[in-house]
Amino acid sequence: xxxxxxxxxxxxxxxxxxxxxxxxxxxxxxxxxxxxxxxxxxxxxxxxxxxxxxxxxxxxxxxxxxxxxxxxxxxxxxxxxxxxxxxxxxxxxxxxxxxxxxxxxxxxxxxxxxxxxxxxxxxxxxxxxxxxxxxxxxxxxxxxxxxxxxxxxxxxxxxxxxxxxxxxxxxxxxxxxxxxxxxxxxxxxxxxxxxxxxxxxxxxxxxxxxxxxxxxxxxxxxxxxxxxxxxxxxxxxxxxxxxxxxxxxxxxxxxxxxxxxxxxxxxxxxxxxxxxxxxxxxxxxxxxxxxxxxxxxxxxxxxxxxxxxxxxxxxxxxxxxxxxxxxxxxxxxxxxxxxxxxxxxxxxxxxxxxxxxxxxxxxxxxxxxxxxxxxxxxxxxxxxxxxxxxxxxxxxxxxxxxxxxxxxxxxxxxxxxxxxxxxxxxxxxxxxxxxxxxxxxxxxxxxxxxxxxxxxxxxxxxxxxxxxxxxxxxxxxxxxxxxxxxxxxxxxxxxxxxxxxxxxxxxxxxxxxxxxxxxxxxxxxxxxxxxxxxxxxxxxxxxxxxxxxxxxxxxxxxxxxxxxxxxxxxxxxxxxxxxxxxxxxxxxxxxxxxxxxxxxxxxxxxxxxxxxxxxxxxxxxxxxxxxxxxxxxxxxxxxxxxxx
Numbered sequence: 001x002x003x004x005x006x007x008x009x010x011x012x013x014x015x016x017x018x019x020x021x022x023x024x025x026x027x028x029x030x031x032x033x034x035x036x037x038x039x040x041x042x043x044x045x046x047x048x049x050x051x052x053x054x055x056x057x058x059x060x061x062x063x064x065x066x067x068x069x070x071x072x073x074x075x076x077x078x079x080x081x082x083x084x085x086x087x088x089x090x091x092x093x094x095x096x097x098x099x100x101x102x103x104x105x106x107x108x109x110x111x112x113x114x115x116x117x118x119x120x121x122x123x124x125x126x127x128x129x130x131x132x133x134x135x136x137x138x139x140x141x142x143x144x145x146x147x148x149x150x151x152x153x154x155x156x157x158x159x160x161x162x163x164x165x166x167x168x169x170x171x172x173x174x175x176x177x178x179x180x181x182x183x184x185x186x187x188x189x190x191x192x193x194x195x196x197x198x199x200x201x202x203x204x205x206x207x208x209x210x211x212x213x214x215x216x217x218x219x220x221x222x223x224x225x226x227x228x229x230x231x232x233x234x235x236x237x238x239x240x241x242x243x244x245x246x247x248x249x250x251x252x253x254x255x256x257x258x259x260x261x262x263x264x265x266x267x268x269x270x271x272x273x274x275x276x277x278x279x280x281x282x283x284x285x286x287x288x289x290x291x292x293x294x295x296x297x298x299x300x301x302x303x304x305x306x307x308x309x310x311x312x313x314x315x316x317x318x319x320x321x322x323x324x325x326x327x328x329x330x331x332x333x334x335x336x337x338x339x340x341x342x343x344x345x346x347x348x349x350x351x352x353x354x355x356x357x358x359x360x361x362x363x364x365x366x367x368x369x370x371x372x373x374x375x376x377x378x379x380x381x382x383x384x385x386x387x388x389x390x391x392x393x394x395x396x397x398x399x400x401x402x403x404x405x406x407x408x409x410x411x412x413x414x415x416x417x418x419x420x421x422x423x424x425x426x427x428x429x430x431x432x433x434x435x436x437x438x439x440x441x442x443x444x445x446x447x448x449x450x451x452x453x454x455x456x457x458x459x460x461x462x463x464x465x466x467x468x469x470x471x472x473x474x475x476x477x478x479x480x481x482x483x484x485x486x487x488x489x490x491x492x493x494x495x496x497x498x499x500x501x502x503x504x505x506x507x508x509x510x511x512x513x514x515x516x517x518x519x520x521x522x523x524x525x526x527x528x529x530x531x532x533x534x535x536x537x538x539x540x541x542x543x544x545x546x547x548x549x550x551x552x553x554x555x556x557x558x559x560x561x562x563x564x565x566x567x568x569x570x571x572x573x574x575x576x577x578x579x580x581x582x583x584x585x586x587x588x589x590x591x592x593x594x595x596x597x598x599x600x601x602x603x604x605x606x607x608x609x610x611x612x613x614x615x616x617x618x619x620x621x622x623x624x625x626x627x628x629x630x631x632x633x634x635x636x637x638x639x640x641x642x643x644x
Contacts, residue, residue: 015340020048033444038069044056051608087476089110097110191541204534216320223311224308227308232375238294240366277516328351331546342582345429374520377519387512398482401482402482402523405478421539426460434454555643557640574632577627578592589618621642
């Protein structure tokens with residue numbers, strides 16, 4: 001029945017099974033459970049008559065596999081009542097009769113009337129069938145079907161021998177004929193239906209970075225960068241002014257203006273040197289002059305910082321998040337049905353939840369911090385070069401060491417982030433499966449197994465997450481130790497250059513040391529931020545993958561719009577039509593040709609897997625033609641958009 005037996009993977013909600021196949025799989029699972037009591041809600045209604053007879057004879061009947069178990073069968077198939085021990089008849093929600101079949105026949109009860117009513121209707125229906133040849137054909141077909149469904153031993157198992165392809169959607173020939181197809185069709189030999197999630201390797205392509213910048217808006221990104229540069233220039237100017245202020249105070253009495261009255265509360269100085277007094281005097285400018293300019297530069301820097309934050313979070317981030325989400329949502333909704341046949345819902349939920357959250361929150365924050373730290377690094381290098389060039393002897397090799405640590409950590413961190421994202425999808429899929437089938441899980445008393453499987457999936461994800469977290473701690477420890485060592489060396493070099501070599505003035509060297517400390521701190525953060533951006537780009541890479549899925553036919557084709565009155569007759573014609581569910585699978589409709597005239601009613605009959613549902617899917621273009629045409633009023637529907 002199934003290509004890999006009980007190891008065949010059934011898609012979510014039985015997407016790759018027909019109604020009859022679902023009934024048989026459910027019944028098989030119930031038999032495997034080996035319960036003492038079986039509650040059967042009309043499982044025979046979804047299968048063909050001869051299949052139902054076979055199931056009742058070999059499974060449910062007095063000589064079936066469940067003959068020693070209590071079976072409560074709900075059915076309206078009265079032909080099986082003679083093989084039951086007790087009959088309960090319901091009508092309008094109440095019990096109207098009960099007893100054995102023999103008692104019902106003798107007492108002519110409500111059960112007896114119901115059975116005879118069914119027999120009369122069956123005879124009446126048979127009388128209107130017109131020809132005896134039809135009855136003979138039906139009998140021959142039933143006999144042939146029984147022969148087709150003969151169960152023969154083979155090896156150590158049981159295999160169904162059939163001269164026809166009874167399972168059009170999950171047949172052995174269909175699944176085992178997949179060769180050199182899309183990577184979505186992996187694992188077909190083991191009866192797999194869902195695809196394995198592709199885990200990319202290597203560095204993230206630069207096109208991914210450009211896609212995010214483009215989603216933010218190139219103009220917005222440039223404005224944000226310019227605002228950061230202006231804020232950095234403002235900060236440098238404020239520090240330079242502070243250095244100038246400190247240098248201007250040397251050797252002069254400070255003029256405090258209206259605050260000079262505070263001087264009388266101070267004890268008189270015994271030092272004759274005026275420069276040693278607490279208060280200096282500045283011959284030209286008062287303290288308010290320096291405070292005003294310094295405060296103005298600080299206010300300007302704060303305003304520009306507010307502007308760049310506003311640009312990042314209201315223009316760049318929101319715009320990028322909205323555009324990326326819209327593109328992915330539109331792409332998924334426009335994907336053909338074959339995509340949903342082989343993709344678990346949990347994987348799609350993972351892309352729209354965890355991956356998109358990283359793009360919405362972590363990526364803008366890391367990008368903003370990264371650009372900010374890089375601007376700080378450049379600013380520090382400029383100030384140090386102009387003030388104390390000797391410090392560049394330490395700074396330039398330091399950059400190379402940080403770069404080495406960054407690259408060594410980044411390769412592992414990126415792959416671990418991909419592994420973390422990939423192992424999170426099965427958690428969502430298993431949770432969705434458990435919620436959807438909670439009643440079945442409880443009925444079969446399978447709670448421990450599902451809890452164990454959930455813990456197993458979480459454990460697999462936590463291994464990747466914990467390793468990635470430990471790697472970040474490893475990196476933090478080393479860059480902090482390196483940074484502290486360099487800070488000590490830089491400070492000693494600055495002090496020695498002034499004290500022993502008389503190089504530069506103390507104020508300028510102090511400014512250089514300040515920016516050297518900022519340089520080290522910015523390098524530390526730049527390593528972390530770059531790793532965070534690379535990890536976030538992994539999520540963006542996965543989101544972009546779903547934003548570029550193959551699409552079904554367009555809604556409207558502008559240059560192929562049908563006339564306003566089409567269709568006006570309603571004639572449907574199939575011309576040598578063939579189709580398959582996905583590339584690489586066998587054809588489910590092969591060279592089909594027929595015509596349905598206007599106002600004509602047509603019934604389509606066939607066994608399970610014959611192609612009844614496939615014909616409907618083809619008519620609505622849920623699956624497209626592999627060859628041939630479908631004509632409505634003489635027009636090929638493949639030429640027009642789906643909305644036409």
